Amino acid sequence: MAVYKRGYEPYEGELTPEWSRFLVIARQAYRRVFESRLLVSYLVLCLICPVACALIIYLPHNEGALQMVSVGDLITIEPGFFLKYMHLQGWLGFILTAFIGPGLISADLANNALPLYFSRPFTRTEYVAGKMSVLAILLSFITWIPGLLLFAFQSYLAGPKWFWDNLHVAYALFVGFWVWIILLSLLALAMSAWVKWKLAAGILILAIFFVVAGIGSVLNEVLDTRMGSLINVVQVIDTIWSSMLGLASRSGISPANAWMSLAAACALCLHLLSRKVRAYEVERS
């Protein structure tokens, strides 16, 4: 029997490219996400609305359907229709974020896993990008991807003129949803990093949307102003989406102010992330 010399031998095989290494985090996270039947069911539920929208788009172009329904009952496919779609899918995306987002960083912090990540050739930026990609990819599948498919479907049915007249809708669907996705992901990650407890992070995400919106309304009511709407995430995003679609928003704030408010919120989240996502923690004695 041969006796083999055992010793440490470094791996000399091929490495994955550095730029795509952050996706390892997403792959791991998806394995857990798709283990939950509740979340898978919810993801399916999120696709019901795009399917319904596709039917609504199809009806005016179907002769049989037109004979059954009077033309006046049909919904006109114009930017307002897509704004409603964006609002609905945006809310569904928010709920999805509230489910998945809280555990993304808090679990690593609670289990002291960050030193393990950062003791590898893996930067803090890559870590945050990896965690963001978990939400960004999932949210894309329920927001702008079906949105653009709906736009393409309508363009196909309505003809090139409709397409060229409403090209800004496609831009709004793509950019508007990406703005929403980035905001949701940053907020979720910042809250998840700020509190080590996943449940507290979940409550915080809900509170950011409901309580801060409430504070905005109280500001508006008590001080007789519209500035409170600047901290109401829903009104801010409604202003931005409406301006992209060429529609007037009911929020009472200008698109420029809405963009500034959004930028401030993102900057705050990034600041929180840069403070909390570190390989070490100092405990004061």
Next chain:
Amino acid sequence: MSGGRIVFEDVSKFYGDVLGVNRVNLSIPPGITALVGPNGSGKTTLMNLITGLVRPTRGRISVLGISPDDPERLFKVVGYCTQFDSFPRGKTGYEFLYSSLRLHGKSHAEARELTMTALELTGMTDAAGRRVAAYSKGMRQRIKLAHAICHQPSVLVLDEPLNGLDPMARAEAIALFRSLAAEGLHVIISSHILHEVDCISDQVVLLNSGYVVAEGQIQAVRSEMNQEHPLQIMVRCSRPGALASRVFTLDHVVEVRMHADGRGLLASTRNPDLFYQALNQAVLEGLIDIESVAPADDDVHSVYQYLIGNEGEAL
């Protein structure tokens, strides 16, 4: 009569489909009792059952006649140093002990005095004003120990209490356990460090895969195993060859190995008493001069190896 003992009557604990411990029957007297077994053998489950942190699926437990379902009475007499390395946030070592004692119903002065005593016993007086979160592993272990003993219990349950302690602190902790046991306390210790268990315990409970495989004083356990695992006795003497040929004539001696230096032998016997008689006889006859005689495998380590084998890797 279970008044002065910790009694398990046919106790089983299942975590869903996973077995914690099964059909445990024990009666633990005062003194130091060591729970020994590999990881996942059920040591912590047994301790959690004693302290009511988990409930038995079947069977009955009584701690000095008190049911673990009655925390109001139980924890007046029981102190538990758990394996969980977590502490209430923001508390200093002093505050941690003091607030616990207030919860026991002690007055401010009494709680203060008991806190100081426990801190002193565990060598934590100097660090008492610092936050527990900033303690080293050894200090956290010691403050947990202080927490377990601060209300002066009669039963002390210690889950791996020597983990993370440096050799000095280890020796001090062992001395503390011994002195508490000498005062008549039940000290129940789980440990992987077998030579320390051997040094300190009056009796052992060996666990494997949720079953009690042996219990009692280690020598008694060992002697019960003599048929299956003959006791090895090391004899350092003059003329070991003569002794070897003498003991080979005995039925109960199954093996003799000569030492390489020619100044001793290792004999395996199924009846140590008869072997020692034969040895005395050889000395009286002037056959040999004995330098030393010592059993080589009647310690916890050997018992562990024989009963549990390599399933559990203990130190």
Next chain:
Amino acid sequence: MKTSLPWKLWARQVMAILRIELAKNFKRKRAIPVYVLAFLPFLLWQTHSLVHIRGWRTCSGSEDLMVYAGVFQVFVLRLAIFFSAVAIFMNLFRGKIVEKTLHYYFLAPVRREVLVVGKYLSGVAMMVIVFGAGTALSYLTAVNHLKLTASRAVVPAAMADLPVYVGVTALACLGYGAVFLVTGLLFRNPIVPAVAILSWESIIVFLPAVLKKFSVIFYLESLCPVKVPFHGPGLLFTITAEPTPAYLSVPGLILLTLALLALAALRIRKMEISYGTE
């Protein structure tokens, strides 16, 4: 021989738990958002008053009491107290399980029922002190501001509503506290029930009168001195129900609280420490 229950000992133990928990509840950083939510209306009413005093904007005061009622019912009751109760009461047990420190309480010679009562009272005490003070201060500021406006005649009548507002605040803390204490004990992930309760409490305005009675907010709003009409796109779908009189809604809420506490006590009696599964 019949032995009497050791009420004195339990009271002492409840006091000890209160001492430990109250200090933690008030001092910890996570309490800061609770303070902000409780005292934000006060700060805003102060600013409202200051804006008028400085002459930056004139205020007749005619709408102020209605605005206060709206802020109180929609913001303080439905959002501020609701979310603070989620944060404080879920932390009492579920938070300790996540921190792996609940066993320190279970290792004390204290009945688990006493532990539930002590912890619940500590949460209620903190919430009532903070939100009671916040409500009283904001209301006093709003009413004092009326003295400087054309609506000064309504001030004496408005002052009579102060204890009602504080009382409703205290009842909200009791009710929501008990709801989230139980939720934290029954559910491993209490976010789902919290969202469900929030949704239920929000859509109650559209539900039939029978269903409205299964919510905390319905009783609280019944007790409020000023009724706030519902505005918004869903106005057509709202269903008005006769408000429950105070002699029914106050004991009703207290009974609901006691029932929830009993449920919590039952749950905690059987609770085992198994942090590994969290």
